[in-house]
Amino acid sequence: MFTRFSKGVLPLALFAAIFFCVTVASAQSNSNAAETGLGRNCDDPNTDKPNVACDADSLAVLSGTKVKLTASGRGSKGEPLEYMWRADRGRIFGKGSAVEFDTAGLAPGKYDVLLMGRGAKCNPMTVVKTIEVIGCPPDLRLVASNVRVNAGDVVTVSSTGVPAGFGLRWSSTDGRVTEGNGSIRIDTAGVAADTIRVSASSFDVPDCSREITIAVVKPPVILPDIMNFPMTGGRLNNANKAVLDDVTLRGERDIQARIVVTGKSTATERKGLAKVRAENARNYLVSEKGVDASRVEIRTQEGTAAEGGIEIAIIPPGAKMP
Secondary structure (H helix, E strand, O other), X not given: OOOEOOOOOOOHHHHHHHHHHHHHHHHHHOOOOOOOOOOHHHOOOOOOOOEEEEEEOOOEEEOOOXXXXXXXXXXXXXXXXXXXXXXXXXXXXXXXXXXXXXXXXXXXXXEEEEEEEEOOOOOOEEEEEEEEEEOOOOOOEEXXXXXXXXXXXXXXXXXXXXXXXXXXXXXXXXXXXXXXXXXXXXXXXXOOOOEEEEEEEEXXXXXXXXXXXXXXXXXXXXOOEEEEEEOOOOOOOHHHHHHHHHHHHHHHHOOOOEEEEEEEOOOOOOOOHHHHHHHHHHHHHXXXXXXXXXXXXXXXXXXXXXXXXXXXXXXXXXXXXX
């Protein structure tokens, strides 16, 4: 005979009383017609109790852990026992002499598991095993492969001090996230913020979480070098050529830099003048100063500029084109 009670079914006192009554009924069904009362097996409820022991593989566990419980014992005549288990909180899985006490969802504290053993005599023996549920692992912390990374790098954050089977939920405030076994990888490409916060929280233990901050270093913003000079017509004068000579020298310092020449004209100037100005400036740079033509781009701002002339932008590698 075996019965397993789950959470919230009966209080422990009523559980014991029912077990005792079932024992009496079983003893009476096996007696002869001459016997009366409780029967020979229950003539003294204070004697002939079985010896019962309960062992646990651990007495202090983290919430969510399953504790293995094992019952052992013999009746007063050496006979094997029947066992019944009960817990007011948590869940019991299994039956007989070996069960598991599941602590999932239990807050930190101490919880009793009750074991009853009964042999041929109807007098049961009760043993209580107390299991302590511990809260957040005291050594839990997060470790990053690097706490300061360049934008575009991939950083890995892992957990330490986590017991086997202790699940963590990961999150990151930015970046592309890939979760692994007890860790998280964050690709920082495109991250706008200067820092990202990575956190891990327990699936089972309330308010059990850890956080680490990763600094994301952005490359310096490279700006183009822009120069302007006015023109009254379309031809270059000596002052204009002096500016273009300076452009040539700056371009020689960085042969990968691009040069954007923009010809500008106002609404009162003749149509096409902006293009003429841009082409004349490019031709001077290429033909007179030997600048590679593939590095020079011309643009026009026809009839909309506040002042007619030339704008030259030197664009180093990595700088955004205007």
